[in-house]
Amino acid sequence: MTLNTENPLRLLLIGAGNRGARVYGDYGLHHPHEVEFIGVAEPDPTRRARFATEHDVEPTMQTPSWNELLAMQKQADAVVICTQDQMHVEPTLAALRAGYDVLLEKPMATSAADCLALVTEAERLGRTLQICHVLRYAPFFTKLYEVVNSGVLGEVITIDHRENVSWWHMAHSFVRGNWRNQEQSAPMILAKCCHDLDILTWVMRQTVSRLGSFGSLSHYAHTHAPEHAPARCTEDCAVASECIFYAPRLYHAWPVGAAASHPARSGFFEKHDFMLHALEGGQTPESRWDRLKTSDYGRCVYHCDNDVVDHQVIAMQFERGATCTFTMHGHSDREGRTLRIDGTKATLIGDFAHAPYPQFFTLHPHGTDRVERIDISAGESGHGGGDEGVIRDFLAGLHGKPSIHQTTARASLQSHMLAFASEYSRTHGGVVVDMLKFAG
Ligand SMILES: NC(=O)c1ccc[n+]([C@@H]2O[C@H](COP(=O)([O-])OP(=O)(O)OC[C@H]3O[C@@H](n4cnc5c(N)ncnc54)[C@H](O)[C@@H]3O)[C@@H](O)[C@H]2O)c1
Incomplete structure (x- = not known):
């Protein structure tokens, strides 16, 4: 979809870090006819100045925090919020109340109550609040949705889905980096896997009725440090x-x-x-x-203040009886997701690897020796093409076009609730959680 218009949409960016500057900011640099960043809030002076220079932002529209930028009279079409996990709620509420539509990074918030507060406030004010569930826009998952819902697999009976976080990504982000400590960021099942929980329920077009979860931090700990x-x-x-x-x-x-x-x-x-x-x-x-x-x-990976798990598994039952296991771990040779879906008519095996590895599905119709291979062309942008897709969809919405994949905050509530329920189960001896009661 091309969104070229006479007047590019005008956005404010809150948080010019990796996602803000290098994903959504770069989208603006590559598509100047679609979008223009006219304001930035960022406390780090180097990042703020770099973003302001790249996007030619007026000095008065460069502020050290979101409060100052959102306190000004409304002058943009929407706000993109890319602060860290614990800092999503306040700027989002302020932006919505200032009259802005908002594109907000996931997770939308780190507690069920805060997620609900965001959804409720956006709906009360009649504003768009879209969450960056980028995988819905990756060609691999778009195709998966299409195949599963074409009926070619028959009725889906069971799913085995894995998020294989590579050992080096685990070390960078979840042992040494920003998402290592759940009090300071979020439990890993929320921070890393709300995408997967979103994809599973989206593809199945069903909610999960109950789940149980186990997991722990096994390896990246002082007890495994080499001597000296x-x-x-x-x-x-x-x-x-x-x-x-x-x-x-x-x-x-x-x-x-x-x-x-x-x-x-x-x-x-x-x-x-x-x-x-x-x-x-x-x-x-x-x-x-x-x-x-x-x-x-x-820092030595065995001498950090990390406490998030390095492996977790969830067993889920969908409302119409299908079952699903989801495994996330930080010990993979390479980065990516793998999955297997068994239906009454065929089996699907998929590999959503990160470049340079190919992304593909194989379809195995029952009662035949046929294997159909579907290769996916992922595109250039991050998350297998999903990064560009989510902002494009948001911009289309601002132009009054219907969202392709409906990643509204209301739709994203389910993935977040599943993550909170999984964490509850994991930290309460693997107890089975009834989602109807849990989500209220
Ligand atoms: N959708 C995805 O697939 C995906 C992938 C990675 C990260 N994320 C999420 O995106 C968010 C940002 O991640 P990141 O890697 O860009 O982090 P980052 O730390 O690089 O960027 C966050 C920025 O927010 C700034 N900030 C802090 N306080 C602020 C304030 N008061 N006002 C304005 N800015 C402020 C920080 O200085 C920092 O530059 C996180 O919530 C993360 O979980 C999403």
Whole structure:
């Protein structure tokens, strides 16, 4: 869908971090006829200035916090909110009350009560509140929805879905990084898997009636630290050569004048922009080394203050009787989701891997030897093409067009409630949760 108009829509950005600046901000830079960011709220002066320069934002529209920007008279069409998980509720309520439609990063809030408050307030005010459940817009999941609802599988009896978080992504985000501690961010089943819980109920067009969940933090803990491992990888770690989590290797960082034999200069390195962006480490290996000496990302993975799980499983029953297991873990060789759906007429096996691996389904009609392979072209943007899809859908809505995949806050409530219920079950001995009672 092309949204070119004479007058691009005008947006405010709250939180010019990785998502705000590098996903939605970059969308604006690449599609200037569709959208223009005219204001930014961001406390980090470097990020704020960088975003303001990139988007040519007037000095009066650059503020250190959302309060000042939203207190001004309304001058944009909508607001994009990309602050951290614990900081979604207040700016969203303020933006809605200031008359703005809002595109809000997931999770919409970190408690059931706050999620409900957001949905209720958006509906009371008649404003759009759309949550960035980007996977609904990824061609892989769009196709999955189409196939399952075409009836080719017959009645879906059971689903086995996995979110395989790679060991390096786990270390970066959930052991060292922003989502390591659930008091400061959110339980991992909410932060990472509300997408999956959304996709499962969306594809099935059914709610979940009950669930139970187990999981824990097994590996990334002090008890697994190698003997004499220092608090930071940069402090002459004796196991640097063999530890896959050795930060200088992950972030391609080494000290000035380091010999070619320096442990950071050999072995695994895959460049991931979001990791380097989070490190804010500069352009050279030497400047990144300096950042690792002080930032969270230089810490030994066994000596962090992380408490989120590194594996969790949920067993669910849908309202019409189908069952589903969902496994999330942070020990995968590669990043991505895998799934298997067994229906009365056929089986579907899918691999939603991240580039450079291919994304595809195979369909296995029962009673035949036929295997039909469907390859998916994921597109350039993040989350298998979902990142561009969600903002495009939001912009289309502002133009009065109906949303393609309906990621309204009301629709997103279900995935969030399932995450809260799973966490309740996991922390209460795996008790079975009746979703009707839980969601009230
Ligand atoms: N949809 C997805 O698939 C997806 C993927 C990754 C992250 N996320 C979510 O996106 C959100 C942002 O993640 P991120 O990686 O960009 O984080 P980030 O830390 O890079 O960015 C958050 C920014 O908010 C700024 N901020 C803090 N207080 C503020 C205030 N008072 N006013 C304005 N800005 C303020 C911070 O300085 C920071 O720059 C999180 O909720 C995260 O869970 C969603």
